[in-house]
Ligand SMILES: O=C(O)CCC(=O)C(=O)O
């Protein structure tokens with residue numbers, strides 16, 4: 001096995017955990033989507049200064065600032081990231097074009113039970129008794145087979161934009177990963193997979209990566225439902241673009257749910273489970289969720305990035321001080337992906353040393 005989509009083939013889902021409802025036809029939140037969570041309205045300090053730092057990648061102190069943000073909150077917003085704003089706009093407008101199609105049309109691009117790419121609801125759905133106010137389109141590699149079903153004569157525009165964005169995201173994710181390792185005093189040479197996956201040509205190992213387009217339609221009763229239930233991301237890091245509609249929140253012990261307000265032109269970067277394991281829990285794998293709006297659609301694009309699927313990772317000996325034992329055993333990326341898909345937030349307890 002060498003790709004992430006092959007890893008998901010062994011983890012098929014039931015159709016009821018893939019197929020979205022037709023949100024446009026709903027005038028109220030159906031019982032299937034009602035969440036009894038009193039904290040939805042509690043996070044109302046959107047206008048206060050956000051705790052999540054906004055870091056300029058061109059800042060001469062970027063390495064230290066990013067290292068500190070990874071260690072404290074596990075999330076930061078990134079400015080001057082080098083991704084052309086015109087490309088981000090194109091991704092957003094192609095995603096909007098897709099989600100604006102009728103339900104009947106969108107279902108033509110539905111993910112298959114063992115498939116990774118295509119239209120569908122969140123993979124975490126089976127772990128909750130209620131459904132979320134969310135629909136998504138997952139892309140691993142090229143989405144061409146699915147998009148041809150939607151736009152037989154006009155699939156190139158969507159596919160080219162998504163493939164191009166993934167290439168640019170990979171370069172940025174690599175740059176951030178190197179910089180984060182540098183902040184931990186770990187040199188590039190110590191991370192064999194990073195140098196062997198940097199060039200696209202002839203490299204046997206490919207990084208694990210996926211692009212997730214998310215849409216949270218405006219909701220008639222926003223305090224009754226959840227956009228995306230609390231979860232941590234599985235891979236090393238996630239680079240997220242969000243539109244100007246609020247909704248993303250992170251959980252901080254002692255403070256509760258805190259908003260991550262949209263910052264024009266910035267990307268949100270958060271640490272996932274694999275960085276948490278590699279740093280022996282020094283970096284939090286930040287718990288996050290999305291609440292919905294009564295009036296506006298929220299769109300977001302998440303790029304998940306990790307080492308090749310066969311790579312075996314364990315806490316870096318350099319981050320362990322002499323008195324400290326590793327919290328986690330060695331685990332192959334594909335093994336962890338399977339454990340996470342079957343156990344969600346309990347996944348880390350399965351690899352505790
Ligand atoms: O829409 C968002 O802001 C969050 C998306 C997310 O957490 C995910 O796709 O894993």
Ligand SMILES: [Fe+2]
Nearest residue numbers: 231232233288
């Ligand atoms: Fe996430």
